[in-house]
Structure formats: structure tokens, C-alpha cells
Amino acid sequence: MIDVQQEMAMVSDVLTDEQKRRAVLIHAFHKVQKENNYLPKDKLIALSEELNIPLSEVYSTASFYKQFYFTPRGKNIVCVCVGTACHVRGAGEIVNRLENAFGIKAGETTKDMSVTLETVGCVGCCGLAPVVVVNEEISGELTSAKTDAIIEGLKTGTYEKAE
Numbered sequence: 001m002i003d004v005q006q007e008m009a010m011v012s013d014v015l016t017d018e019q020k021r022r023a024v025l026i027h028a029f030h031k032v033q034k035e036n037n038y039l040p041k042d043k044l045i046a047l048s049e050e051l052n053i054p055l056s057e058v059y060s061t062a063s064f065y066k067q068f069y070f071t072p073r074g075k076n077i078v079c080v081c082v083g084t085a086c087h088v089r090g091a092g093e094i095v096n097r098l099e100n101a102f103g104i105k106a107g108e109t110t111k112d113m114s115v116t117l118e119t120v121g122c123v124g125c126c127g128l129a130p131v132v133v134v135n136e137e138i139s140g141e142l143t144s145a146k147t148d149a150i151i152e153g154l155k156t157g158t159y160e161k162a163e
Contacts, residue, residue, distance in 0.1 A: 025053065025061055033069065037072060038071055044062065074113050074115045077133075078134050078154070079120050080130075081123040084122075086129040089130045090130050097144070097148070098151065099117065125140055134150060
């Protein structure tokens with residue numbers, strides 16, 4: 001049986017203090033983003049100072065990962081797949097409907113911070129095309145009616161997965 005405490009002690013002996021500080025950075029990004037829905041500049045500056053890591057390296061590390069954001073995002077994240085299968089089955093029209101409904105373009109957030117609209121090259125659900133992911137919930141085989149139901153739910157705060 002492995003002695004976890006002993007293994008942890010060995011890892012601790014191998015890592016330098018700088019490596020330990022850097023190991024905390026990604027976890028700190030996740031926590032900050034969960035609390036703020038993005039990585040605010042003042043929080044990154046505080047991390048830089050507290051961990052004694054240059055701010056340029058903090059930004060470099062955060063920008064390396066696609067899941068970290070530097071601008072505020074909406075309460076609801078709407079991601080439209082525009083990969084080949086979804087494109088062929090009408091993803092462009094879905095993007096247009098969502099843009100018109102919320103008065104934003106893909107990559108933008110509504111002024112009231114209720115919706116961020118994004119596009120992605122592939123969700124990996126090609127058999128369900130066209131696909132929209134709302135707050136990590138996949139809705140597939142979208143029609144105009146299903147898209148309108150999603151829009152209505154987001155606008156009224158009663159969003160439920162489109163069936």
C-alpha cells in the first residue's frame with residue numbers, strides 16, 4: 001500500500017518554492033473565475049504579488065488556457081456549434097436568430113450581463129446537429145421553434161433545455 005503522506009513529502013522535497021507557487025496559480029485562476037465569472041485585473045495583480053510571480057507571467061499563464069477569460073461574461077453562456085455538420089444543418093441561422101434576439105454579435109455579452117454568445121468549431125455531437133450549448137447543457141437537432149424557446153427562456157429567466 002502506498003503511503004500518501006510519504007509520497008507528498010517526497011514531492012515537496014523535489015519541488016522548489018517557486019514551483020510550488022506556480023502550481024497554485026491554475027487553481028487560483030479557477031477560484032477567481034468561479035467567483036467573478038472572469039479574471040479581473042485587480043485579482044491577477046494581487047495573485048502576482050502574493051505568489052511573487054511577475055504579472056507578465058501570470059497573464060501569460062492565464063492566456064495560454066482557453067477556459068480563462070479577461071472580460072466579464074454573462075450569467076448565461078450560449079455557445080453555438082458552427083462545425084461542418086452544424087453549419088450544413090443551419091447553425092448560421094441559429095447564430096443570426098440569437099444575435100438579433102439579444103442585440104449582440106458572437107463573442108459579445110449583453111449590456112445587462114445576462115447572455116454571452118459564443119461560437120465553437122465543434123462540440124462533438126455531430127449526430128445531433130445543429131447544436132447549441134447553454135450553460136454546459138447541450139440542445140441538439142435545433143429547429144426555429146426550439147431556438148425561439150431557448151431565446152424566450154433566456155429572456156424571461158426560465159430557460160430549460162430545449163427538447
